[in-house]
Amino acid sequence: MSAAPNAVTVALLGGGTVGAQVARLLEANAADLAARVGAPLELVGVAVRDAARPREGVPQALLTDDTAGLAGRGADIVVEVMGGIEPARSLILAAMAAGSSVVTANKALLAADGATLYRAAAENGVDLYFEASVAGAIPLLRPLRESLAGDRVLKVLGIVNGTTNFILTKMDEEGADYGAALAEAQALGYAEADPTADVGGLDAAAKAAILAELAFHTRVTSEDVSCEGITEVTAFDVQAARDMGFVIKLLAVAESTGDGGGVIVRVHPAMVPRDHPLASVRDAFNAVFVEAESAGQMMFYGRGAGGAPTASAVLGDVVAAARNRVSGGRGPGESTYADLEVRSIDDAMTRYYVNLDVADRPGVLAAIAQAFADEGVSIQVVRQDGHGDDAGLIVRTHVASDGALRRTVERLRTLDAVKQVLGVMRVEGEPGT
Numbered sequence: 001m002s003a004a005p006n007a008v009t010v011a012l013l014g015g016g017t018v019g020a021q022v023a024r025l026l027e028a029n030a031a032d033l034a035a036r037v038g039a040p041l042e043l044v045g046v047a048v049r050d051a052a053r054p055r056e057g058v059p060q061a062l063l064t065d066d067t068a069g070l071a072g073r074g075a076d077i078v079v080e081v082m083g084g085i086e087p088a089r090s091l092i093l094a095a096m097a098a099g100s101s102v103v104t105a106n107k108a109l110l111a112a113d114g115a116t117l118y119r120a121a122a123e124n125g126v127d128l129y130f131e132a133s134v135a136g137a138i139p140l141l142r143p144l145r146e147s148l149a150g151d152r153v154l155k156v157l158g159i160v161n162g163t164t165n166f167i168l169t170k171m172d173e174e175g176a177d178y179g180a181a182l183a184e185a186q187a188l189g190y191a192e193a194d195p196t197a198d199v200g201g202l203d204a205a206a207k208a209a210i211l212a213e214l215a216f217h218t219r220v221t222s223e224d225v226s227c228e229g230i231t232e233v234t235a236f237d238v239q240a241a242r243d244m245g246f247v248i249k250l251l252a253v254a255e256s257t258g259d260g261g262g263v264i265v266r267v268h269p270a271m272v273p274r275d276h277p278l279a280s281v282r283d284a285f286n287a288v289f290v291e292a293e294s295a296g297q298m299m300f301y302g303r304g305a306g307g308a309p310t311a312s313a314v315l316g317d318v319v320a321a322a323r324n325r326v327s328g329g330r331g332p333g334e335s336t337y338a339d340l341e342v343r344s345i346d347d348a349m350t351r352y353y354v355n356l357d358v359a360d361r362p363g364v365l366a367a368i369a370q371a372f373a374d375e376g377v378s379i380q381v382v383r384q385d386g387h388g389d390d391a392g393l394i395v396r397t398h399v400a401s402d403g404a405l406r407r408t409v410e411r412l413r414t415l416d417a418v419k420q421v422l423g424v425m426r427v428e429g430e431p432g433t
């Protein structure tokens with residue numbers, strides 16, 4: 001089937017949760033999209049593994065398992081929504097070599113090897129857009145890449161994984177079982193093909209790397225991100241947070257170091273005060289705060305996962321790339337000129353919650369306080385519950401370097417008085433903020 005003479009052709013690699021919605025919306029919104037681009041968008045093929053299996057909203061005649069053939073046929077725009085590193089990377093490079101602009105939602109690939117994709121886009125004079133790779137439907141990368149290009153970003157902090165936020169919400173509000181909540185998130189199309197990327201924090205780490213690279217004009221990969229997922233978060237932690245007026249969230253943080261010469265990028269669960277705006281971000285919603293020198297604080301909020309919300313972001317990029325085709329323009333390229341040092345989480349300034357099982361006898365509290373003092377960590381709150389010969393002790397600290405807090409916990413583990421360190425978690429945001 002040949003395309004209309006002035007049509008902007010679109011080839012879709014992947015027809016799953018996101019791809020099927022992109023195909024549906026290209027058809028359903030065709031007239032509006034044509035008016036916005038200045039030319040009709042024509043879907044010329046949808047590559048999948050199993051082309052014989054029908055997909056709702058995707059014409060059967062467009063399905064193909066010849067993925068390399070579709071990627072390299074020279075469509076104006078190739079949309080990659082397959083996921084994974086290979087063959088996605090090779091297919092994107094082949095598409096660019098054939099003169100196609102590329103739109104992708106693939107944060108794993110961008111965070112692992114975005115530099116190769118940017119280089120190929122520049123060499124071939126094509127666009128690379130990837131709004132859907134972070135925070136689903138929420139316009140976040142374009143504001144960082146374009147709207148804030150005249151400012152200096154200081155910090156990016158938020159919830160960027162819908163699956164884990166869904167699970168933590170269910171555990172907090174309904175006392176739900178972790179496994180059942182994960183299965184529900186998978187059924188709703190939020191989770192990655194391998195959900196360990198979600199619960200292990202790797203999906204959020206990839207997104208944090210992409211955000212950090214755009215915000216700080218510095219090359220950041222997944223390997224630069226300090227990453228902890230939610231697999232160690234227990235029902236006890238969730239209840240303890242509740243009792244103290246906190247809620248547990250998986251946070252991604254990218255921040256400038258105090259001296260301005262470095263950047264720290266981290267993903268970990270954290271206790272957030274219940275009156276903090278992030279505490280009210282529920283289910284698969286995402287929210288990201290951006291703090292910039294001149295603009296001040298901004299918050300971006302919306303649906304962070306799911307087929308249709310993600311397809312909305314993909315289509316925004318398709319329209320941008322199509323407009324460039326029609327006008328002869330180009331989108332923004334790589335901006336990593338600042339080349340800041342990516343520093344260890346040890347340098348990050350955070351607060352800790354430490355839950356201890358301790359012997360209930362005189363002098364125990366003093367020994368524990370000494371361990372904190374020896375590392376220069378100031379205690380904010382101590383709460384003790386006696387039970388038999390043991391006592392449960394919960395300590396919350398003031399701000400200190402993450403390295404000092406980690407070493408304090410190592411010291412606590414060596415004390416006779418400490419029977420077990422039951423839980424350790426970072427605390428983000430002051431109550432009332």
Ligand code: NAP
Nearest residue numbers: 014015016017018048049050081082083105106305306310
């Ligand atoms: P998905 O439902 O698993 O769909 C993947 C699609 O790619 C399927 O149609 C699959 O074909 C096809 N595919 C995979 N490997 C292939 C191969 N080697 N050759 C040909 N076709 C192949 O995944 P998804 O949830 O749509 O996610 C797609 C991408 O979007 C990923 O990079 C993901 O990280 C990203 N993303 C997803 C969401 C979300 O909420 N789901 C949000 C933002 C970004 P079959 O159907 O035949 O198996």
Ligand code: HSE
Nearest residue numbers: 161162163191192305
């Ligand atoms: N698995 C991802 C999430 C999809 O749960 O946030 C959106 O990137």
